[in-house]
Structures are given as C-alpha cells and as structure tokens.
Amino acid sequence: MNYKDYDIANFITDEFFIQWIKSPNENNSHFWEKWMAQHPEKRAMVNEAANLIRSVKYAHSPEFTDKMYVETFEQILKADNEHSSVKNFKPTPISSSSKGSFLSFIPLRGIAASLLVLFCLWAQYEAFQYQPQPIEKPKIPMITRSNPAGQKSIIDLPDGTKIHLNSESEIEFPKEFSVDFRLVRLKGEAFFEVQKENRPFLVESGNAKIHVLGTSFNVKQKTNEPLYVALVTGKVRVNAENGDQVTLKPDEMLVMEQGGEFYKTNFDPLDEIGWKDNFLVFKSTTFSDVIGKLENWYGVKIAVQGRIDPNWTYSGVYKDEMLENILRGICMTSGMTYQIDKKQITITNPK
Secondary structure (H helix, E strand, O other): OOHHHHHHHEEEEEEEEEEEEEHHHHHHHHHHHHHHHHHHHHHHHHHHHHHHHHOOOOOOOOOHHHHHHHHHHHHHHHHHOOOOHHHHOOOOOOOOOHHHHHHHHOHHHHHHHHHHHHHHHHHHHHHOOOOOOOOOOOOOOOEEEOOOOOOOOEEEOOOOOOOEEEOOOEEEEEOOOOOOOEEEEEEEEOOOOOOOOOEEEEEOOOOOEEEOOOEEEEEOOOOOOOEEEEEEEEOOOOOOOOEEEEEEEEEEEEEEEEOOOEEEEEOHHHHHHHHHOOOOEEEEEEEHHHHHHHHHHOEEEEEEEEOOOOOOOOEEEEEEEHHHHHHHHHHHHOOOEEEEEEOOEEEEEOO
C-alpha cells in the first residue's frame, strides 16, 4: 500500500513510521519531512497518528519471533521422527526405575501444539483488552489585540503575516496556527500583508469570511455598517453567511451591506488604506463623518454648537498632522471656531 493511501490505523502500525516517531534519525526524518512536504493534505493525519504513538506506553513482554516459531516446529518434527516407532509398541508395567524413560514417550507434538495455541489465544486476549487512553488535544491559547480611539498598532503573526490594526479595532488569533489553515477574527479595521504559503489565510469579520493565500488587502466593518474589503495585491474570495461567494482582483473593493446584498467597485488607495501610513483623508466628507474621523483618529470628544448646513462637506489630506492644525484648516474655510480643553473639543458655528 502506498503511504498516500494510508489512514491513521495504517500509520500507527507501520514500523518505519513508528521508528521515526519514537527514534528519529537523519534518514527517517529526511524521508518523512520530504514526504509531508509533497503531501500537505496528510499532515493533520500524520500529526494525529504521531500523538497516538507517543501517548501509548508499551509494557515490556517477551516477543515470540518468527525464529522462535520455526524452532518450535523443528523440535516438534524432530520429536515425531524419533518416536515414530512407538506407535506399535506395547509398554510393560512401569517400575520406579523406569519412570524417567517413560517421559520420553509422551507425545511432544501435542504438547508443543497445545502450548502454541494457548500462547496465540493469550496474545489475542491481550490485544482485545488493550484500551488506549483518550487523548486530550491541548487547547491553543488565543491572543487578542485591541486599540482604543487615537491609537494604531502593527502586529506580527506567528507565520510572518503583518497586520496594521486601526484605532477602535480588535484582532484575535491563536498563539500557533493549525497545520491546515490560519484563522483570525477582526472587529473594526485592519490592513493585512499576508505571508504566502500552502495554508489558506482566513479572516472572519462579522458574518463574512475572507479567504486568501498570500496578498495585501484592507478589511473594515464597524458596528451597524457595511463590510468593506479592498484588495491591493493578490486574490481573495469573500464568503457570505448565506453561501454567496465573491472573488476580488487587485484594485477592486467589495461592499457588503448588513442584509447580505453586495457589489464591487474601484477605490482610491489613499482614501481607503492611507490610514496605515498616517494619512488622514477627507474627500467631500460630510460634517458628521469629519467629526467621527477626528474623534477616532485623535481619541477626543467633539461637541458642536450651532446649526450646521446639511450639505456641508470638506476635502483635505493630512499626514502626521496635529489636531489643532486640522481644526484650524476646517474652521478657516467654513467660518466656524473651535476650542480645545484637553480631550474635549468644542466647535461653534456662529451663523
């Protein structure tokens, strides 16, 4: 049977595999590591078989080898030939002096065969009685990273993937990824630079799952808002909760509404992902959205006094800029005033 056709039962009874797990050396390690690289789909099964083998503690018992079987049958045949002449022999009454010679007439063939049968029955009984202890797979610890308003961070995952986590966002990932896939869970917004390898990389955000192999993309989903997935390089597939699948190509963005409706569109990289390089972008942004961005970016609270025109919009690009300079620019173009008191900002429209 070919190793690629093995199941767990085959692996745990294969001597070469057991030798690698129990006593690894240069030869068997080279073979199995190369074989698993060629058959990654078997890696989970190999690991489970290895855990089973490591968990079993074998009791010491004498081994009945093939050589012992052969020697036993040779003795049986030899005894049969030596005593074949006794078939027609009529023994005389046995005296005490002849008891020793009488023992040589006992049919050794039957004794040896009986012992062999008893041994086999005992071995089968032991095999059926053996119950391996259930293995509890250790739980892999989960790591959570979150940012409050006004704070951003860069997170390096165990596989080499880099995550730029925006403010008011949270990411959860295992301390060590499984052998089959890499899964993280996102609340808020993050930009991913995924390390390319055979294991797929999965991002769960709300009710959607984003499937990638190696790429860079931005994911944003805030409470009661649509999901935005903007692809920069590579290729991703987004799976919705209702079973719909959408594949994105570079420079495409998926917008998925709360109800599951979705569409694809192009996007401005500076507008969508400039935040990770500290670009604060306003592009015909409404007043309420400007306030929301400033609160999120700088970690402040903004109160508004006076009536604001509902058609008011603002455009501008800032990089590593102080909050006061941005407020000055906004108010100069609109005739409003501002006041800063630590983390509390008040904007007043006198009109």
